[in-house]
Amino acid sequence: xxxxxxxxxxxxxxxxxxxxxxxxxxxxxxxxxxxxxxxxxxxxxxxxxxxxxxxxxxxxxxxxxxxxxxxxxxxxxxxxxxxxxxxxxxxxxxxxxxxxxxxxxxxxxxxxxxxxxxxxxxxxxxxxxxxxxxxxxx
Amino acid sequence: xxxxxxxxxxxxxxxxxxxxxxxxxxxxxxxxxxxxxxxxxxxxxxxxxxxxxxxxxxxxxxxxxxxxxxxxxxxxxxxxxxxxxxxxxxxxxxxxxxxxxxxxxxxxxxxxxxxxxxxxxxxxxxxxxxxxxxxxxxxxxxxxxxxxxxxxxxxxxxxxxxxxxxxxxxxxxxxxxxxxxxxxxxxxxxxxxxxxxxxxxxx
Numbered sequence: 001x002x003x004x005x006x007x008x009x010x011x012x013x014x015x016x017x018x019x020x021x022x023x024x025x026x027x028x029x030x031x032x033x034x035x036x037x038x039x040x041x042x043x044x045x046x047x048x049x050x051x052x053x054x055x056x057x058x059x060x061x062x063x064x065x066x067x068x069x070x071x072x073x074x075x076x077x078x079x080x081x082x083x084x085x086x087x088x089x090x091x092x093x094x095x096x097x098x099x100x101x102x103x104x105x106x107x108x109x110x111x112x113x114x115x116x117x118x119x120x121x122x123x124x125x126x127x128x129x130x131x132x133x134x135x136x137x138x
Numbered sequence: 139x140x141x142x143x144x145x146x147x148x149x150x151x152x153x154x155x156x157x158x159x160x161x162x163x164x165x166x167x168x169x170x171x172x173x174x175x176x177x178x179x180x181x182x183x184x185x186x187x188x189x190x191x192x193x194x195x196x197x198x199x200x201x202x203x204x205x206x207x208x209x210x211x212x213x214x215x216x217x218x219x220x221x222x223x224x225x226x227x228x229x230x231x232x233x234x235x236x237x238x239x240x241x242x243x244x245x246x247x248x249x250x251x252x253x254x255x256x257x258x259x260x261x262x263x264x265x266x267x268x269x270x271x272x273x274x275x276x277x278x279x280x281x282x283x284x285x286x287x288x289x290x291x292x293x294x295x296x297x298x299x300x301x302x303x304x305x306x307x308x309x310x311x312x313x314x315x316x317x318x319x320x321x322x323x324x325x326x327x328x329x330x331x332x333x334x335x336x337x338x339x340x341x
Binding site for chain 1: 139151174184259
């Protein structure tokens with residue numbers, strides 16, 4: 001970026017005034033007060049990506065999205081936690097079934113790839129290492 | 139313990155991967171059937187709780203029934219929507235921008251409706267609007283006018299078509315592979331090598 005003599009602002013674009021070629025930019029300052037300024041442009045490239053579509057469903061704080069590295073890590077930790085709890089001798093069979101019920105909402109490319117990877121993970125990586133006590137339940 | 143593990147996919151359409159070719163969709167469904175992945179189609183998620191997911195099923199008779207699935211983990215992958223800033227831009231250009239999921243651009247990535255050549259959009263926030271079928275008549279008309287023929291009743295020779303194809307390719311680079319295929323079909327159908335065997339296929 002230095003070589004290209006580019007400027008970098010860590011801030012949010014709030015609005016675009018196309019007739020005057022200005023971008024309204026905002027960012028909280030050190031006191032947490034929102035500061036706004038206009039940034040002029042000759043050419044503007046919008047490449048802000050996209051948000052996850054909630055479809056207006058309630059309770060989405062209980063679900064995992066699959067967009068960032070943090071999301072992926074969160075999912076893996078959650079799977080492993082559930083598995084560890086399921087392996088405890090104090091867990092009932094019904095609790096175990098519920099813990100190990102994995103639901104993917106959305107049958108697009110992301111959901112389908114995730115579901116098949118998850119099934120492979122269960123089959124090949126996890127169930128062979130389940131304590132013998134539980135395997136005898138089959 | 140394998141029999142206590144279950145993987146479910148809840149899909150609102152009648153098939154998974156419904157935006158892809160039917161073959162791919164069928165293949166995926168068959169594979170999932172073998173892998174014991176439970177695919178629930180025509181299902182709309184209505185509510186999510188910490189360890190449960192509620193959905194409604196629409197049966198073949200149009201009757202809607204409610205169901206609950208226990209869930210130790212829920213992954214939400216139902217597609218993307220606009221960022222606030224993208225939504226703002228879209229609202230400014232609402233008379234041109236009709237796509238609900240992304241900004242529409244022309245094949246040069248210029249945002250449709252914005253001052254020409256000022257604003258570009260790339261990546262997940264944008265989609266290239268390439269309405270080639272809508273332009274094909276314009277292309278053919280222009281080609282006829284160039285050689286001074288009446289556009290309403292004329293045949294293009296293959297060489298003339300190649301010239302048109304070149305122009306289409308310049309404007310819609312994505313069409314190149316289809317045009318190539320068209321060339322191949324032409325050579326196959328042009329058995330007498332007259333250069334005009336498209337008349338075999340009456341329009």
